Amino acid sequence: MIQVIDRVFNILEHLRDSQVLSLSCLAKHMGLNKSTLCNILKTMTDLGYIENDGSGNYRISEKFKQLAQPLPQEELLKSQCMHFCKMLADETRESGVITALRHRSLSILAQSQYPRSLMISMAVYENLSLFHSVSGRIILAHLRPPELDEIIDRYGYPGAEWEDISTHAELENACRELRKSKLSVMTNQTDGIKAFAMPVFDAKNRICGAMGLTVPLFRLDGGREPVILRALRECAAQLSLKNINLNLTCKTWRLL
Template sequence: MPQNDKYYMMRSLEKALFVIETMATRSNWKLKTLNEVCSIPKGTLQRILRTLEELGYVRQIERGGAYTLTLKFHKLGKQIVSQSSIVSLLQPTLRSLRDKVNETVNLSVLSDVDMVVVHQITSSHALQMDSIIGTSFPAYISASGKTFLAFLPEDDLRHFIKELRRSNSDINTDKINLIYKEIEAIRRIGIGMDFEELFQGIRCLAAPVFDDTGKIIATISSSVPTVRLDRALSKKLLQEIPSAAAEASRVFEAPEHAFSLDIDTIVERLIAP
């Protein structure tokens, strides 16, 4: 069947999935608002919601009240992630990195304009970064996201910027220029950073994982409370995270990438107030 042949598509399923994706952008929806956003006939929308409710994927907060997705989707997501080949293949590398630095380690992938955490191994510290698997966050302000963007093909990067501007009215030319400036630096040094841009009190470092074609497929990062980020830990992170990402890339038989990382200079940036 030709790729553009939609003859066999089930329109009712297409509409139901669109409703689910729309509902996932907010915690709850009034029927009238959901109807306006989805532009689906009210009767059809009600049947979709009733079906999802019967199957346990949607619940009504109170009789006649707003609708919300249930944690059944979260359970499915965790099952999918747990069976993901990339997670299972990189589990030893991620665990080894966590053991070496004793800080939370994340494996993340790009989804639209966000990064999604597909696996995480937490540190043994009482004060730690702990995200739910499946958590998403803006790519353009996160260490993982900026790293992923740095190694996207140019066409994909332009598409990302276009979608980012469409979905976020705060993104102006100055911010776009700043994103490109950071991307250029990451391409040279092979590591991305955020300085509490995503979470207050947390700094993060990330490095790219490539496949056998040289395409970026994920990032490995470590999230560290700023109060614990001294010179010694910063240096260890800057050595071990790129090393773990390179090891992960070798698992996928990726070609070698040469970066120019001045650890001492970056350490001073990481520990600066």
């Protein structure tokens, strides 16, 4: 056992039980001389894990209390999303993004960029349109009918933003094709980029978000596109499974 670590945790346990203790009381409880204990307390205070109230009394700091608290579900969700987004970016060496539907608008939960000489600007993910983005379309395609109706009531039909769709039948046909392929693709010849997105599902197999990639067209030469799509599919599937393990509820992601 490493002695100093044992002493640090003993100090924390004594402060937890008594809330506030003086140097003399701590030294007595722990059977240490004040000089040795003072050095340990100074280091712990400098690191911000305990506090000295100015009169020689010590207590556990808010910083340490926060370490012991579980992450709020929202932060836990974003942390997990960032992990998988970075995994996708590293595996494909491209820029990735994870989105969800919040307040009937597309919200970015995580984005990551692989460092290359030519990189897709993260600005492409700002102000994403539900109808004119691969992530928005793949999420819309998997919504339940009442949820899709809410979107139509708020925004109307896509029109020029999505193949001039102007009727419910046209929208349903487009959504059906996306559900069948579980893949949304858009090419921007002007900017020389191609975007892909696949759905992420919750524990009840309901849509809860989308994982996407944006790639310069010239980097798709030489049969690289199937490799990228395979990595995207695997990462989206793993994130779906992680939602089950984390018990992240649909409420966190969906129409709030």
